[in-house]
Amino acid sequence: MIVAASLVLIVLVSVMFHLVSPWWWTPIASNWGYIDTTLVVTFWITGTVFAAVVLFMAWCVFRYRHKPGRVAHYEPESKRLEIWLTALTALGVAAMLAPGLVVWKRFITVPDAATEIEVVAQQWSWSYRLPGEDGRLGSSDVRQISPDNPLGLNPHDRFAADDVVIEGGDLHLPLGQPVKVNLRSVDVLHDFYVPEFRAKMDMVPGMVTYFWFTPTRTGEFEVLCAELCGTGHGWMRGYVLIDAPADYEAWLGEQLTFAGLPAGGVRLAGTAEEGGDP
Template identity: 75%
Template sequence: MVVVVALVVVVVGSVVFHMVSPWWWTPIASNWAYIDTTLVITFWITGVVFAAVVLFMAYCVWKFRHQPGRVATFDPENRRLEIWLTAVTALGVAAMLAPGLVVWKQFVTVPDEATDVEVFAQQWSWGFRLPGEDGRLGTSDARLVSADNPLGINPHDRFGQDDVIVASGDLHLPVGKPVKMVLRSIDVLHNFYVPEFRAKMDMVPGMVTYFWFTPTRTGEFEILCAELCGVGHGYMRGYVLIDEETDYQAWLQEQSTFAEQYAGRGVRAASVSP
């Protein structure tokens, strides 16, 4: 009976913890309500299965507990039960996968008006690049990365000369405007993760990954690396600040462009004229 009570307490405690958890309703800083909805659907499906399995175990422990004169039976196969369990499992998996496919399409279908913002990851820091007055980012190449050009920007690309470089510091974004986060890694696997944005994506060396979101409230939000990337993984953190338009423009004017930062350091700059 102790085992039965313990199993029931586990189920009841899990349900209560889920309902009253102080970490559940975190601040929402973007338009990813559908991601939360998908998580809720997954929690309900897995939660019901978890509760049903554990309570069934408790029932079996109580129902088939040892009693004098009771003899165990051996039933190695039950075709009806196997078919029933297979069908229910397939239905549950499909119910969890279907919303995820819809969400993924929304996650990577970038609106035309979104602004490209590059995130550059390396052990164990973040760097950022924003488009300048021309509204577009210049090209980059990992082979161009150096102490004088830490983001590997192509110095011969005229569109990169006015790119705003934040090699070390916090990222600022304007509220209410969609942004496409272009993700690059120079060394190992990293993962750009801002929990409040419901934004998370692997950064694979040699590849460019991306997602988009629209900040919907101002504030300061922590950037985490969600992929084990070495001994300094836990310290690879940063901040993204969502500003009102006037504050964002004021911050932007204080930043240096690629040409301003690196033209005098031996990095050959291309002409900025069309």
């Protein structure tokens, strides 16, 4: 009886904790409302299964408790029960997977109006690159990385000259502007994660991964690395600040471009002497 009552109590406390808990979704800062909907669907499906299994265990403990003279009934299998359990399990898994496939398609289908930026991960800090006046990012290569060129931009690419380089600082983005976030790692596996954006993606050395989102509210949001990347993993943090358009333009005007770094400056100076187009 104590075991059965304890199991029932676990279910009741779990449900009450959900109803009165302060741990609701954090304020969202992007257009991913349907990700929250998918999480809620998954929560209710798994929560219902959890409650059903634990209550069934409690009923079995109570119903088949020991009594003097009771003999156990042996039933090796039940095809009807197996069919029902298989069908319900398949239905529950499909109900959780189907919304995820829809969300994933929207997650990686970038609108034409999106601005491309780049996030570069390196043990154990975040760096960023934003397009300059030409509106596009220049090419880059990890083999170009040096103390003077921390993000490995191609010094011979004219589109890279005005790229805004933010090494180890915070990322600012304008409110209401769709953004395609290109993700690159220069050493080991990392994961760019901003909980309020409902957006995270692995960063794999040698690959460029991406997602997109639209900031829908101003504020300061913490960046976390969600992939164990070494001894400094826990300190690999930063911030994304969503600004009003005027504030964003003012901040952007204060940042260094690749041409202002030694690697970019040397290349531009050489191009000017040769009379070429920078």
